[in-house]
Amino acid sequence: MKHTSYRLLLSSLALAYIFTAAESAVAGTCANLASLGLPDITVTAAQTVPAGNYTAANGQTFQNLPTFCRVAATATPTSQSDINFEVWMPPPGTWNGIFRGEGSGGSAGAITFSLMANAIARNYATMSNDNGHTGSNWSFSLQPERVNDFGYRAQHVTTVAAKAIIKSYYRQQQEYSYFYGCSQGGHHALMEAQRYPDDYDGIVAGAYAGIDWTALMFGELWTGVHSDTGGTASALPQTQLNLVTSAVLKQCGHQDGGVATDAFLADPRDCHFNVQRLQCTPGQDPSTCLTPGQVGAVQAIYDGASNPRTHMQIWPGFLPGSETFWREVLVGNPNAPGGSSASFFKDGVFNGEANFSYLNINFDSDVALTNNKPAGSGLTWQQALDANNPDLSAFRRHGGKLLMYHGLADPFVTPLGSLDYYTAVIGANGHGPNAVKDTQSFARLFLAPGVTHCGGGPGANVFNGSGNLGGPEDSNHDVFLAVRQWVENGIAPTRIIGTKYVDDKPSNGVAFTRPMCAYPQLARYRGAGDTNDASSFVCASDNNDPNGPIIADFGTRETVLGYADLLFFP
Numbered sequence: 001m002k003h004t005s006y007r008l009l010l011s012s013l014a015l016a017y018i019f020t021a022a023e024s025a026v027a028g029t030c031a032n033l034a035s036l037g038l039p040d041i042t043v044t045a046a047q048t049v050p051a052g053n054y055t056a057a058n059g060q061t062f063q064n065l066p067t068f069c070r071v072a073a074t075a076t077p078t079s080q081s082d083i084n085f086e087v088w089m090p091p092p093g094t095w096n097g098i099f100r101g102e103g104s105g106g107s108a109g110a111i112t113f114s115l116m117a118n119a120i121a122r123n124y125a126t127m128s129n130d131n132g133h134t135g136s137n138w139s140f141s142l143q144p145e146r147v148n149d150f151g152y153r154a155q156h157v158t159t160v161a162a163k164a165i166i167k168s169y170y171r172q173q174q175e176y177s178y179f180y181g182c183s184q185g186g187h188h189a190l191m192e193a194q195r196y197p198d199d200y201d202g203i204v205a206g207a208y209a210g211i212d213w214t215a216l217m218f219g220e221l222w223t224g225v226h227s228d229t230g231g232t233a234s235a236l237p238q239t240q241l242n243l244v245t246s247a248v249l250k251q252c253g254h255q256d257g258g259v260a261t262d263a264f265l266a267d268p269r270d271c272h273f274n275v276q277r278l279q280c281t282p283g284q285d286p287s288t289c290l291t292p293g294q295v296g297a298v299q300a301i302y303d304g305a306s307n308p309r310t311h312m313q314i315w316p317g318f319l320p321g322s323e324t325f326w327r328e329v330l331v332g333n334p335n336a337p338g339g340s341s342a343s344f345f346k347d348g349v350f351n352g353e354a355n356f357s358y359l360n361i362n363f364d365s366d367v368a369l370t371n372n373k374p375a376g377s378g379l380t381w382q383q384a385l386d387a388n389n390p391d392l393s394a395f396r397r398h399g400g401k402l403l404m405y406h407g408l409a410d411p412f413v414t415p416l417g418s419l420d421y422y423t424a425v426i427g428a429n430g431h432g433p434n435a436v437k438d439t440q441s442f443a444r445l446f447l448a449p450g451v452t453h454c455g456g457g458p459g460a461n462v463f464n465g466s467g468n469l470g471g472p473e474d475s476n477h478d479v480f481l482a483v484r485q486w487v488e489n490g491i492a493p494t495r496i497i498g499t500k501y502v503d504d505k506p507s508n509g510v511a512f513t514r515p516m517c518a519y520p521q522l523a524r525y526r527g528a529g530d531t532n533d534a535s536s537f538v539c540a541s542d543n544n545d546p547n548g549p550i551i552a553d554f555g556t557r558e559t560v561l562g563y564a565d566l567l568f569f570p
Contacts, residue, residue, distance in 0.1 A: 029169075030069035030089075036168055041161050045072040049088075056113040057086075067091055068120045071165055075129075075157045078376065080145035085129035085158040086111055087165045088120045095123060098484075099166055099174035101159050101192075101200065102128040103185015105454075106209075107150075107340045109133035109140065115180070118469070125174065127162035129154050131184075136340065138348030145376030151213070151384040152191040155179075159192075159199045176487060180465055180480050182206030182454035183413065186404075187213065190387040190421075193402055197395035202487040204465060204479050205404045207454050209340075209413045211421045212315070212553045213385040214370050215305075216413065217341040218363060219315025222305035223330040224337020226297050229359055233293030236331055238324075240290055244298060245324040248273050252320065257524030257540065259531045263458035264450025267522055268319035268408055269547065275299055298323065301331075304414070304548075309364045313549035316416035325411035325452050339412065349373060349381075388553050390424035392443060402443040403483040403493065405516065407451030409459065415447060419547045422519065436520065446479075446496055446516040449523070460498030460514035460534075462506075470506035471499040494518050497534045515539060 034046035049070050055061045057072070068088045075083040089095065102115035112128040119126035132149030133140035140146045159177075167173045179200045181189045186208025192199050210216050227236045249263065251273055258266030265271055275298045280289035290298070304317030318326070326332075329339045336342035337358055349370050350356050371382035392402065404422065406415040422445045429439045450459020455468035462471040464478035471477045475485035475493070482493040495515040502508035512532035515523045517539035529536030 030071075033069070033071050033165060033169060036165065038161055038164055040076050040157070041073055042076070043071060043073045045070065054117075056111075056117075058110065058113060060113050062113070062117040065117060065120060066094065066123075069169060073161065073165075075154070075161060077149075077153060077157050078145040080143040080376065081132060081149050081153075082146075083129055083132040083149055083154045083158060084111065085127060085154075085161070086113075086116065087125070087127045087162045088116050089125040089166060089169055090120060090123045092170055095125060095170060097175040098124050099163065099177045100124045100126045101155065101162070101177070101179040102126060103179065103181020103183075103188055104128070104131060105183040105185065107136040107138065107343065108184065109135050109150075112185075125162075125166050125170075127158060129158040131155075136343060138343045138346075139351060141348040142351060143376075144374060147375040147381060148377055148379060148384045151375070152188070152195055152387075155188045155192060156196045156199060159196075176201045176484075178202045178204070178480070178483065178487075180204045181208075182465065182468075183209045187211065187387055189402075193392055193395045193400065194387055194389045197392070197398045197400060201399065202401045202483040203403070204483050205402065206465065206479070207406050207410055207413050207415075208387075208404065208418060208421075210385065211387050211417055212551055213387070214367075214382050215315045215386070215551060215553055216417070217338075217344045217370070218367060219305045219317075219414070220330055220338035220341035221345065221358065221361060222315070222338075222363070223301050223318075223326070224333070224339070224341070225358055225361075226300040227326075227331045228334040228337040233291060234297040236294060236297055236326065238327055239287060240294055241323045241326055241331075243288070243290070244275060244278065245321060247278055248320045248323070256522065256542075257537075258449070259525055261531070262450065264409055265319075265321040266449050266524075267542065268321045268449075271320040273320045275302070301326065304416075305363060306549075307364050307367065307552070312552040314363065314367060314552060316414050316420065316548055316551065318411060318414050319408060319416070321450070322409040322411045322452070325409060325457065328452070329412045382553075386553065388421075390421065390428040392425060392428075396442045399487075400442065401483055401486045401492075403446070403479055403486070404444065405446040405448060405463070405479055405496075407448045407453065407455075407457060407459070407461070409450050409457045410453045412453040416547055417551065418445060418447075419519075420551050423547070423550075440492070440518060444493065445519040446493075447519055447522065448498060448516045449514070451498070456504070458500075460500045460512065460516075461504070462499045462501065463496055463516065470501060471497075492518075495523075495539050 030048045051067045053063050054065050071087040100119050102112045109130045116126045132146050132154045177200045186205040187210035189203045189205035252271035254260045255270050256267040278290045279295045302317045305314040373381040375384035406418040426439045451457045451461045455461045465480045475481040477497050485491050495517050500511045502511045513534040515534045521539040522542045523537045524540040
């Protein structure tokens with residue numbers, strides 16, 4: 001794997017040199033970029049878009065955008081590749097000198113125009129790509145090189161191309177480069193930090209789906225199979241999920257410095273809730289309890305996917321307090337259980353297999369089959385798709401800063417995956433009591449109580465970035481501006497204030513604010529002051545809460561969780 005990474009780095013350096021040589025041949029006007037000659041790049045459009053409303057290629061209309069230069073292009077790093085991307089650039093007189101790459105979501109094969117519109121309105125040069133395929137059906141994987149494009153390559157080659165286009169247009173390179181992504185975008189954020197550490201100076205990785213993509217797919221399937229394909233006995237209607245969350249809050253709502261009136265848990269890892277207490281007794285109103293099958297389904301989702309033979313954790317389960325949101329993505333669709341994993345297995349791993357059934361997928365042998373399935377360029381699916389490498393030393397040497405965040409009520413990608421990865425980064429960064437603080441010099445994790453996937457939920461769920469808007473745009477309230485402050489001024493974020501709006505509508509006013517703290521610190525109520533005001537909360541060291549069994553792909557308990565005690569310091 002190390003040799004593979006070395007080859008990728010050499011290839012990246014060579015590609016950057018070729019791009020630099022080619023980019024100076026075109027005059028710095030938008031229309032002339034159509035003839036820009038870059039290796040493996042075909043420019044399909046170069047136009048000046050006038051100020052006003054703009055309808056993007058996907059039909060989305062964005063209002064009141066400023067004038068910008070739009071370049072559409074296709075990258076073909078291999079004969080199977082077909083990576084479509086766009087670069088939008090403000091006029092030279094208004095550009096702020098910064099390039100921002102944009103992430104995507106799920107298995108989506110689509111350019112994220114909404115994030116580009118956000119960026120261009122704020123005078124960033126911006127780029128987004130479609131990950132090398134169209135739509136979210138995994139039949140694209142029949143062309144193995146496209147698995148590599150989706151996993152890691154598309155973001156890199158389009159980043160290099162975007163920088164060349166930017167330099168040709170402005171006749172100067174960007175002063176700083178940033179990447180912002182949540183969910184699948186968080187996955188690609190970590191791929192960039194791990195594989196291409198010189199692409200970006202600052203990276204925001206939110207709710208990073210697919211740190212271990214193949215394991216995540218088994219985790220999603222596990223949730224769907226245990227709740228949706230077992231018949232009515234294990235089905236989990238919304239009323240029963242609400243019942244579980246209500247019982248969880250009643251038992252644990254006051255713990256860990258939270259506020260008793262909160263509709264969420266401050267630290268759900270401390271909530272040792274026994275779902276069996278909700279099992280129906282003879283004659284009990286069924287709307288007030290759970291059947292034995294429902295109890296088993298909830299417990300399985302808490303436990304997460306594991307190997308039935310070795311009992312090793314494949315992917316962690318969800319945390320107490322997230323139950324009422326489970327039907328948002330992974331629960332409630334028996335025909336396609338498990339969100340992105342449904343097409344991943346049916347159309348990807350087992351494409352064309354006769355009599356395919358989700359119930360026949362084996363959480364032992366089929367894990368190895370999936371991991372070892374051939375991708376392109378001599379890699380396996382695991383090597384092409386999983387962003388597991390905790391060694392970020394090259395990114396650190398580049399001067400890069402990594403800001404990670406995750407909602408503790410996420411019902412799609414469990415925050416325990418983020419905790420496992422961050423713990424592994426600490427373990428890879430050194431030994432002894434200074435390992436955590438040393439890691440925090442370039443990589444920080446923020447956990448958001450009561451926040452679901454990339455935003456939403458009953459917690460303080462607005463902290464901007466670019467896909468989660470409405471709050472104040474400053475480094476104290478905005479994860480993207482916080483990483484900019486860190487990179488450009490050397491001021492590391494210690495807390496980021498989230499905002500909860502009444503009915504989640506900024507026009508209705510603020511319901512409350514609450515800080516996210518740099519892990520391992522978490523927000524704690526001071527014991528006095530307005531509970532709706534973030535100033536009444538402090539960032540305090542947490543007690544040693546276990547995160548559960550480590551994901552098998554991150555290493556053994558001795559090599560990774562052996563550092564867990566380092567996460568709790570005065």
